[in-house]
Amino acid sequence: MMQKKRKKTKKQLETWALLLPILVIFIFFFLLPLFFLFITSFKTFDASSGIANEWTIQNYVKFLSDPFYLGIVWRTVKIALLTTIITIVISYPVAFHISKANGRIKNYLTLLVLSPLLISMVIRCYGWSILLSNNGVVNNTLMSLGWIDKPLTLLYTELSVVIGMVHVLFPYMVLSIMGSLERIDPSVIRASQNLGAGPVRTFFSIVLPLTLPGIFAGSVMVFSLSVSSFVTPAILGGPQVKVMSYLAYEQAAVLLNWPYGAAIGFLLIFIATITIIMYSKILVRSEKGVAIQ
Amino acid sequence: MKKRLPKIGFHFFCTIIYVFLLAPIVVVLMSSLTATDYIVFPPKGLTLRWYVELVNHPEFMQSFMLSVFVALGTSLISTAIGTLTSIAIVRHQFKGKTAIVQLVGSPLLIPSVVFGVALLQFYSWIGLAASPAALIIGHIILTIPFVMRLVVASLVGFDRSIEQAAMNLGAGKFRVFFQITLPIIKSGVIAGAIFSFITSFDDLTVALFIVSTDVVTLPVRIFTYMQYQYDPIITSVSSIMILLTIVLMIIIERVLGVGKVFASKNQ
Numbered sequence: 001m002m003q004k005k006r007k008k009t010k011k012q013l014e015t016w017a018l019l020l021p022i023l024v025i026f027i028f029f030f031l032l033p034l035f036f037l038f039i040t041s042f043k044t045f046d047a048s049s050g051i052a053n054e055w056t057i058q059n060y061v062k063f064l065s066d067p068f069y070l071g072i073v074w075r076t077v078k079i080a081l082l083t084t085i086i087t088i089v090i091s092y093p094v095a096f097h098i099s100k101a102n103g104r105i106k107n108y109l110t111l112l113v114l115s116p117l118l119i120s121m122v123i124r125c126y127g128w129s130i131l132l133s134n135n136g137v138v139n140n141t142l143m144s145l146g147w148i149d150k151p152l153t154l155l156y157t158e159l160s161v162v163i164g165m166v167h168v169l170f171p172y173m174v175l176s177i178m179g180s181l182e183r184i185d186p187s188v189i190r191a192s193q194n195l196g197a198g199p200v201r202t203f204f205s206i207v208l209p210l211t212l213p214g215i216f217a218g219s220v221m222v223f224s225l226s227v228s229s230f231v232t233p234a235i236l237g238g239p240q241v242k243v244m245s246y247l248a249y250e251q252a253a254v255l256l257n258w259p260y261g262a263a264i265g266f267l268l269i270f271i272a273t274i275t276i277i278m279y280s281k282i283l284v285r286s287e288k289g290v291a292i293q
Numbered sequence: 294m295k296k297r298l299p300k301i302g303f304h305f306f307c308t309i310i311y312v313f314l315l316a317p318i319v320v321v322l323m324s325s326l327t328a329t330d331y332i333v334f335p336p337k338g339l340t341l342r343w344y345v346e347l348v349n350h351p352e353f354m355q356s357f358m359l360s361v362f363v364a365l366g367t368s369l370i371s372t373a374i375g376t377l378t379s380i381a382i383v384r385h386q387f388k389g390k391t392a393i394v395q396l397v398g399s400p401l402l403i404p405s406v407v408f409g410v411a412l413l414q415f416y417s418w419i420g421l422a423a424s425p426a427a428l429i430i431g432h433i434i435l436t437i438p439f440v441m442r443l444v445v446a447s448l449v450g451f452d453r454s455i456e457q458a459a460m461n462l463g464a465g466k467f468r469v470f471f472q473i474t475l476p477i478i479k480s481g482v483i484a485g486a487i488f489s490f491i492t493s494f495d496d497l498t499v500a501l502f503i504v505s506t507d508v509v510t511l512p513v514r515i516f517t518y519m520q521y522q523y524d525p526i527i528t529s530v531s532s533i534m535i536l537l538t539i540v541l542m543i544i545i546e547r548v549l550g551v552g553k554v555f556a557s558k559n560q
Binding site for chain 2: 012019021022025033037040094109121125127128130135137170228231234235245249252253261262266268272
């Protein structure tokens with residue numbers, strides 16, 4: 001009895017020894033900084049010292065009552081939604097294409113789709129800024145074709161941010177959809193064909209519904225990554241297309257108004273979390289729908 | 294014939310998307326060869342002058358070395374801590390396990406900008422100046438969730454009877470870990486190390502808040518240079534980075550097989 005107990009405490013000691021490093025680093029350099037930042041968001045701004053020692057909810061009120069700032073919230077959500085929808089539309093065929101390919105070609109295509117993930121995001125966005133600038137490839141091509149007379153403003157617009165974001169997040173969606181495509185039992189598809197359904201009908205009434213979970217999982221990921229992304233909007237949108245993360249950066253790092261930057265940051269976390277919760281509610285409902293069908 | 298047409302359309306669509314994926318990378322590589330003083334695509338003339346020009350910009354080399362150092366440090370520590378935690382989570386029963394799993398995964402839910410501001414404020418309060426260590430700590434938090442996911446996946450399907458056999462034959466705990474456990478979960482651990490290296494090396498958002506004038510990582514250097522200068526030197530720096538990544542990929546492919554690395558990430 002004694003020995004058993006001692007053995008148990010020893011095992012427990014071992015557990016906590018294994019967990020000690022991660023707990024130290026997460027408590028001191030993750031939870032505490034975020035907690036202090038949360039407190040800062042309820043402080044007033046003081047031009048000389050940055051944070052004044054007075055409590056206020058003014059930072060949140062100011063943001064939520066100003067149409068300018070609410071416009072930025074709407075733009076952030078709109079860009080993330082557009083990115084998600086476009087990513088779904090263009091990754092589905094690609095995921096389908098790859099999962100249909102075989103052997104070597106499949107490996108190369110997977111590599112081709114995933115390799116952008118390994119190349120610095122800053123460099124990829126920089127490439128897009130070269131492509132989309134006023135004398136960039138896109139404008140030059142359109143002008144030489146005679147479709148436009150003067151260059152279109154493509155860079156530093158919502159369009160350029162969405163293009164960059166789709167490019168950056170596309171691999172995540174492909175992976176997610178490919179995962180659910182490959183889980184489909186081939187006999188289900190054969191059964192549908194034997195019962196006389198054509199390829200189109202088989203796709204819409206068998207394949208598509210079975211891959212809905214993959215689409216949803218991918219879109220939750222893409223949406224939450226794009227709503228909080230900073231690099232792409234900073235390079236391809238700049239101050240002209242401010243989104244919430246850029247605004248938080250600008251307030252905290254450029255204008256040194258930490259309390260306001262902090263409040264914007266926590267509102268961003270709030271918006272991202274709310275949308276993810278809403279998304280998963282829809283997900284649960286639609287999965288039930290699929291089950292009933 | 295009737296069946297062919299949609300098929301051709303489908304392949305055409307996919308090809309366009311593959312081109313779209315590679316476009317910005319190819320554009321950067323090709324623009325670096327321009328002879329002009331400004332960035333232009335397609336490049337005018339063909340020269341390596343913007344690579345030679347790098348000699349006059351030692352700051353890029355310094356930043357590159359710093360980024361490599363930070364990424365290596367992050368990768369080592371993050372993989373070590375992540376592996377220990379994964380073992381505790383998969384093999385031990387303890388109170389508050391779900392809480393710890395959620396805590397460790399939560400950096401994925403917090404926008405990097407917010408984490409960057411929080412760290413900046415915290416560092417300035419405790420008086421930790423911009424340094425490789427300050428960067429590494431921030432990057433460990435960012436990369437731990439990836440390492441955990443990969444290592445936990447490789448631990449879950451683990452046949453523990455081999456360990457038991459080793460122990461029965463008299464091997465100590467540490468010996469069992471290094472000679473049995475580690476070699477078996479190797480691919481998960483290596484994949485975790487590679488992904489944390491890449492994440493750290495690529496990070497702009499968190500580093501942007503931590504860097505100072507003399508501690509600047511490469512992505513931050515490129516980002517700030519890009520906002521004030523328009524000469525093609527950035528394209529040559531970026532091209533070198535892209536080529537290095539490709540070489541690294543080929544080495545990884547030879548050693549591990551790319552399929553394996555990505556497959557384990559996908560789990």
